[in-house]
Amino acid sequence: MPDRQQSRGRGGRPPQRRRIDERPTPRRVAQEVVRDVDVDDAYANLLLPARIREAGLDAQDAAFATELTYGTLRWQGQLDAVLSAAAGRPIDEIDPTTLSVLRVAVHQLARMRVPAHAAVHESIELLGDHRGRRGFANAVLRKVAATPVDDQVDAIARTMGDDDALALRAAHPTWVVRALRRSLDAEGAGAELDDLLAADNDAPRVQLVALPGLAEPEELGDEPTASPVGRLAPSGDPWRVPAVRDGRARVQDAGSQLAALALTRATPVAAGERWLDLCAGPGGKAALLAAEARVGDAHLEANELVPARAGLVRQALAAVDPDVEVSVGDGRRYGDRDGVYDRILLDAPCTGLGALRRRPEARWRKQPSDVPELARLQGELLRAAMRAVKPGGIVAYVTCSPHLAETRAIVQGAIADGAEAIDTRAVLERVAPGTPLGGSGAAVQLWPHRNGTDAMFVQLLRRPAAAGDASEPR
Numbered sequence: 234m235p236d237r238q239q240s241r242g243r244g245g246r247p248p249q250r251r252r253i254d255e256r257p258t259p260r261r262v263a264q265e266v267v268r269d270v271d272v273d274d275a276y277a278n279l280l281l282p283a284r285i286r287e288a289g290l291d292a293q294d295a296a297f298a299t300e301l302t303y304g305t306l307r308w309q310g311q312l313d314a315v316l317s318a319a320a321g322r323p324i325d326e327i328d329p330t331t332l333s334v335l336r337v338a339v340h341q342l343a344r345m346r347v348p349a350h351a352a353v354h355e356s357i358e359l360l361g362d363h364r365g366r367r368g369f370a371n372a373v374l375r376k377v378a379a380t381p382v383d384d385q386v387d388a389i390a391r392t393m394g395d396d397d398a399l400a401l402r403a404a405h406p407t408w409v410v411r412a413l414r415r416s417l418d419a420e421g422a423g424a425e426l427d428d429l430l431a432a433d434n435d436a437p438r439v440q441l442v443a444l445p446g447l448a449e450p451e452e453l454g455d456e457p458t459a460s461p462v463g464r465l466a467p468s469g470d471p472w473r474v475p476a477v478r479d480g481r482a483r484v485q486d487a488g489s490q491l492a493a494l495a496l497t498r499a500t501p502v503a504a505g506e507r508w509l510d511l512c513a514g515p516g517g518k519a520a521l522l523a524a525e526a527r528v529g530d531a532h533l534e535a536n537e538l539v540p541a542r543a544g545l546v547r548q549a550l551a552a553v554d555p556d557v558e559v560s561v562g563d564g565r566r567y568g569d570r571d572g573v574y575d576r577i578l579l580d581a582p583c584t585g586l587g588a589l590r591r592r593p594e595a596r597w598r599k600q601p602s603d604v605p606e607l608a609r610l611q612g613e614l615l616r617a618a619m620r621a622v623k624p625g626g627i628v629a630y631v632t633c634s635p636h637l638a639e640t641r642a643i644v645q646g647a648i649a650d651g652a653e654a655i656d657t658r659a660v661l662e663r664v665a666p667g668t669p670l671g672g673s674g675a676a677v678q679l680w681p682h683r684n685g686t687d688a689m690f691v692q693l694l695r696r697p698a699a700a701g702d703a704s705e706p707r
Contacts, residue, residue: 257287257290258355259295259297260298260356260359261288262281262284263337264356264359265284265333266302267337271329272329274598277302277303277306277593278592301337301341302337303436304345305336306594308344308404308434309404310404310596311343315382315385318389319377319385331369334357334360338352338374339374342374342382343383352378356374386402396410403431405433406596406599408600409589409596412601413426413429413586419637419673420671420672425682432681437486437681438465439465439471440460440464440465440466441477441482442460442482442483443476443481444521444553445525446528447476447481448481448482450464453466453476453477454467458490458685460487461494462521483549487686488633488686488689489518491677491679491689491691492631493518493578495661495693497529497576498525498664499660502525502528502530506575506576507575508531508532508533509534509536509573509574509577509618509621510522510578510580511578511617511621512564512579513536513537514537514538514542516535516549519535519549520549520552535550535557535558535559537559538561539561564579567620568616568621570621572620572624572696573621573623575623576626576627577628578631579630581639583611583639585599586634587632587681587687587690588688590687612646615630615647616650619650619694624699625696628696629691629692629693630694635678647694648694652694654674654676656693657677660693669683676690679691
């Protein structure tokens, strides 16, 4: 087999590939998306819907392609361990096209109700007339199909240490398993690790938000979420819900909703307040903030570093308040605007370890070496936000990651610099009564296995009132 790196072409970029079989089958769609995620660092949630539309798949085939794609990406580490053992060679020595075919085939054998002969035969057909690839794939897949995949995983796991074995069985990188354990241990809940890992591997239900002042949650369905303005979406395309189609509601995880509401409902809103969404892309929280600002007669501004994501923010705001100013630039520059805003949302760039349910490929892309650089950026953004907020004003520090280096450590740094921690648990207990709230101290940590949300971390911080200012902070 050709070396995997050589198959990518000069400069690490994949060569222009020839489609051997142009039939728009769901397996073809899944295999190509899996390959492009691997080779091109494509995002499955953006690429897959486009490929389904291009292929003209009906609803049943689209559902099959979706399950196959996301399942393959989610369980990729485990699939690769099985494939490497069966092939007798490291994964990086298998060319990307053949590897993507093998991955989608083994996922069918392991976790989908597909007869073994169909999974093997139909997958090999994706390799067209390439005899070398077909012969190699056929030999590997027939070896895998001869024994239940779970038994093969168990056999491999028995050769590993405890953390590596748990990571293999749960299809998470070992460093992620350890980071999640430490985060749960920090609130005395380490025994919940297995439940959390299992929740990460469950396909999440789509959640909707009714934008306050524009829609009511009852318009979206009967199944509640952790958010008072949210509902689980009915089955099928969310665009079938009139409020979503009209822009009065949108798809948004309930954890993100609670993060925004913690800021807007921490204290009564005074007319004329200035709010800032410091890292606003792609715009979901900005839309909810804009709706809350309209209800409270406040003024929202938004900022986003990446121009394309700033465009998404403008689209998200169009149905709520198209007059919101969306700036493009590094959020750290707001540290030069001393005491301008009453409330600031900092949804900081992070590893995204709290959203592994919805971004199945993300767990394989991140490395522990990513954390220090992100933590440095998070700290700098938070210092800028604490400078830009008025004395007595509120900053919501939010990450879609429970990693302690991105959560507690950053907040402790801000408190050491003089920020005051607000009892965020008390705020959210009032906003969303009955929602179990994890975390410790004044912070809140949401969890997929408890709350049905992304693992959002939320800490409200107040800039101390200026010396000699006897006014009550709003």
